Amino acid sequence: MGGQIQGGPPPMGGQIQGGPSPMGGRMHGGPPPMGGQMHGGPPPIGGQMGSGPPLMGGHGGPPQMSGPMLGSSPGYQQGPPSNNGYPQHPDVYPNNTGMGYQPAGQGYPPGPGPQQPIHPGLQSQPARRLDPDEMPSPIQVMKDDQRNRSGVFVTNQKGLVPPLVTTNFITQDQGNSSPRFIRSTMYNVPATIDMMKQTAVPFGLVVSPLARPAEKEFPPPIVQMGELGPVRCNRCKAYMCPFMQFMDGGRRFHCLFCKAATEVPAEYFQHLDHTGQRVDRYERPELVLGTYEFIATKDYCRNNTFPQPPAVVFLLDVSYNNVKSGMVHLLCSHIKDIIKLLPRDEGADKSTMKVGFITYNNTVHFYNIKGVLAQPQMMVVGDVQDMFMPLLEGFLCDPVESEAVIDSLMEQIPAMFADTRETETILAPAIQAGLEALKASNCAGKLLVFHSSLPIAEAPGKLKNRDDRKLLGTEKEKTVLVPQVNTYNNLGQECVGAGVGVDLFMFNNSYIDLATIGQVARLTGGEVYKYTYFQADLDGDRLISDIKRNVSRPIAFDAIMRVRTSTGVRATDFYGHFFMSNTTDMELGTIDCDKGVALEIKHDDKLTEEDGVYVQVALLYTSCGGQRRLRVINLGLKTCSQMADLYRSCDLDTVVNFFSKQENLVNRCAQMLACYRKNCASPSSAGQLILPECMKLLPLYINCVLKSDAVSGGSDMTIDDRWFAMQAITIMDVPSSVVYFYPRLIPLHDIDVDSNEIPSPIRCSSEKLRDDGVYLLENGIYLFLWIGLNVGMEWVQNVFGVHSAAQIDIDRTELLEIDNPLSMRIRDLIEDIRIQRHRSMRLTLVRQRDKLELVFKHFLVEDRGLDGSVSYVDFLCHMHKEIRGLLS
Secondary structure, three states: OOOOOOOOOOOOOOOOOOOOOOOOHHHHHOOOOOOOOOOOOOOOOOOOHHHOOOOOOOOOOOOOOOOOOOOOOOOOOOOOEOOOOOEOOOOOOOOOOOOOOEEEOOOOOOOOOOOOOOOHHHOOOOOOOOOHHHOOOHHHHHHHHHHHHOEEEEOOOOOOOOOOOOOOEEEEOOOOOOOOOEEEOEOEEEOOHHHHHHHOOOOEEEEOOOOOOOOOOOOOOEEOOHHHOOOEOOOOOOEOOOOOEEEHHHOEEEOOOOOOEEEOOHHHOOOEOOOOOEOOHHHOHHHHOOEEEEEOOHHHOHHHOOOOOOEEEEEEEOOHHHHHOOHHHHHHHHHHHHHOOOOOOOOOOOOOOEEEEEEEOOOEEEEEOOOOOOOOEEEEEOOOOOOOOOOOOOOOEOOOOOHHHHHHHHHHHHHHOOOOOOOOOOOHHHHHHHHHHHHHOOOOEEEEEEEOOOOOOOOOOOOOOOOOHHHOOOHHHHHHHOOOOOHHHHHHHHHHHOOEEEEEEEOOOOOOOHHHHOHHHHOOOOOEEEOOOOOHHHHHHHHHHHHHHHHHOOEEEEEEEEEEEOOOEEEEEEEOOOEOOOOOEEEEEEEEOOOOEEEEEEEOOOOOOOOOEEEEEEEEEEOOOOOEEEEEEEEEEEEEOOHHHHHOOEOHHHHHHHHOOOOOHHHHHHHHHHHHHHHOOOOOOOOOOEEEHHHOOHHHHHHHHHHOHHHHOOOOOOHHHHHHHHHHHHOOOHHHHHHHHOOEEEEOOOOOOOOOOOOOOEOOOHHHOOOOOEEEEEOOOOEEEEEOOOOOHHHHHHHHOOOOHHHOOOOOOOOOOOOOHHHHHHHHHHHHHHHHOOOOOOEEEEEOOOOOHHHHHOOOOOOOOOOOOOOHHHHHHHHHHHHHHHHO
């Protein structure tokens, strides 16, 4: 893929415009110099900004930040250490903390009301360590939002800021799409390019076009327009939506995206009422709802013919590692249950999807599973250089009609390869085989590939072992985080071209080069699952649960996604798993309810305040029942000429999801806050850090992103783990990114056994852990149960069946099933948490002061990291320093 492609470059190629930007590299050396000049550099406010008391008296800055995350940047001076070992600001006043974290106005909606320093009484006390509890708390912000914004969220106006993703709310779609499908970083867009530049707040959207509606929410209705097909604007091709305005008695409509007028087709004509609205609008979803689907006509199909129902092909690596770990036997014994879960269209009584099976080691084996056969037939393709499809029919079959043959095949595969000594595997030819099989049947679909080791057999896609984890965290890390050959990128593009997505399930015991083979998943809209050191008895449940969720969830095939915006702005950069052959269309072999796509919108002209900004996302796809459809997602935003209006209407969770796919974050964050301080906050001493209400958690979350494995994973992790974390972030929707960057830490020692609510989480800091406590920590990928050494005997007895914490067998990955209310409540809670996440999380037990505690503590994101990464408090001080640098 040359540099010009905009849409899913290798995960770290700097020059390409679209995918996650190089996430390592520059950031490790600490933020670049942030001189006074910021885009047009604000002049110093009222005299010497730098002369007030600093943020924190006795110690002015973070501890020596030489860890992998923040080197001391050139603009940051460290004075001599004070008595408590912290460096001092050069301009410290010895006996004055001057600590003044101030939120801008309290309550909802945040207003620019009077701003009081939080600690007016502290001004004259002797210097002291800042109290982390007095820093803005995510737990408190989530609780407040749940209290103020739960219930019904009605989308009847443009620019309404939705509740947080952590809040329980029900969307009532009245013309703007539900925030489950689309969220914006801002709901009031600056009218000028200059204001956009100055505030530095990104204008980004995170779209999850197939997100599942919450309980009591309606799925998007399906509109059948017959032969006419969807009505569209003649000029910009936007689809009919509530933003279109009818005129001339209903004979023409005015498009709010491009301002052109279009004749209404005769079959679609309807009279207008006295308010200028069509009299049939409440019978037509596309005139009143933010999200709906059209059934597409042949013009929207490949070769102008309606598609076949898609298929799922299982590709099973049957080499020594997968057989020995028990994986082959396990998967074959569960296939029967898995294929019963294939999805079906709404209203259909059964799934029409077909299935096929391929096994491979250093050759590829196809199976004929036609229902009329007494036994499955195996066909081996030995020439892996030139893969072809040896079967004319009987490869893809209906799982019900072929049930007996598939059952028989699943008994034969483990027996056939039980004594294999084959360790050198291929991979690319097997994926090619799956693709050829789908192409021969003329249908879209997806390949589930179960693979064990670096493909080193003589065949296309053969790889060298280039494992050198010492490079991680250095300037050279890019060399091992981009593909070593193009085979898998080309294969990915070929798959997308045929409407095929690829999901990789990896069972590696050593380096497998995800950075290279993962490209085939990345470019097709797929994803990677990883089970390093897999053992069927320990990890089997997790694997089967992941496959079942993968196969059964709502999914679209052979999709193209296009984002249209009103004049003055346009979508420029795209982040996620897809392929782009031009600058506007994202092509996806598959996309499902768990994936998010992020995009950046830039101004190309100035906007007027009365107009607003309108966005329409259209996803053209084939449903699992083989119907060609268009899902349309509409969102209207306000525009503003006052900065305060922008800072009042940002969605921080979406900002952080968007930022996690970028680089140079410290700069960006400081600039956003400095601009607020300069233009929106009431004047106050430089010693006070003033944060806008809706962004008061920005420093915390940015620090969490910087500390995450994807951004600053160094040589303490493997190259595959690092790439895995990077791809996981690239496709995260907003609910996933919130908990990934700031994990949930839930106390269990005083849990109410009669309730079925998840207990309130606490702040992610070791200062919150009690020796006699038990805590669950989860971030959507990892799940830990931390047990204090002094936890009560009765609690340990009820849940673990032993007398003290010291006797607990911490190698277990599931809790014992003990028949008492506490044991049942804890097991149900863990199950509830797992159900909320896209992947099945393996439970890891951690006893206080055991070796594993170091791994657990890595996720206590408010604390100073063992790798030298800074704590929340210290990062806040660092941000304050950067902001003052920008303002002076």
